[in-house]
Amino acid sequence: MSWTDERVERLRELWGQGVSASEIADMLGDVTRNAVIGKAHRLGLSGRPSPIKKRPVRGATILNLTERMCKWPVGDPKHADFHFCGKTAHPGLPYCTEHAAVAYQPAQKKRDDERKIGAA
Template identity: 80%
Template sequence: MSWTDERVAKLRELWGQGMSASEIADLLGDITRNAVIGKAHRLGLSGRPSPIKKKETKGATILSLTERMCKWPVGDPKSPDFHFCGKQAHAGLPYCAEHAALAYQPAKRRDEERKVSVA
């Protein structure tokens, strides 16, 4: 089995549609799931959420947090409803994209906001 331009194009298309590696391997034929995953990794195709359905949760608890989850605190820590965001963390950061934008502001914007709040 070789990766022709047509097969790579088909892999990119199916991967973008959210198909699982096993489904892609079956459609391409004469290829394993692991070969699909390896090629997708080498091509730098974006990671995707697991196709395994998870129960909807209201964030994450301190015990359920992993390094790949957003650690933005939500609510009052004294409240029983307190939790962490728990969404997929942005690469290299402890927060999801939404919370990283709040936590990491450019110095110029931050200084301008301080001037407005002081006035």
């Protein structure tokens, strides 16, 4: 098997689309998964997240929450999908800018909101 310009271009295209090395090997034919990985490495193609090691889809758990992360709770703590926002916290606050705007409202705005709710 030789790496022709066409095969290399196809490798670049499929790699960029996130196709696995095994699938690329099958599509190209007459090449192994390891050969695809080696060629991608020699071409300097960017690394990709492992399809096997999935990252948490959203937010942060109590175990990976740091002082610089937004601690806004999302969901019900009784459910498995409960998490914290996890975005970068606003300096000096426990929340990101978006959640700080909700948590820290001026007193006048809060009274106006309470009046609207009471009038409804």
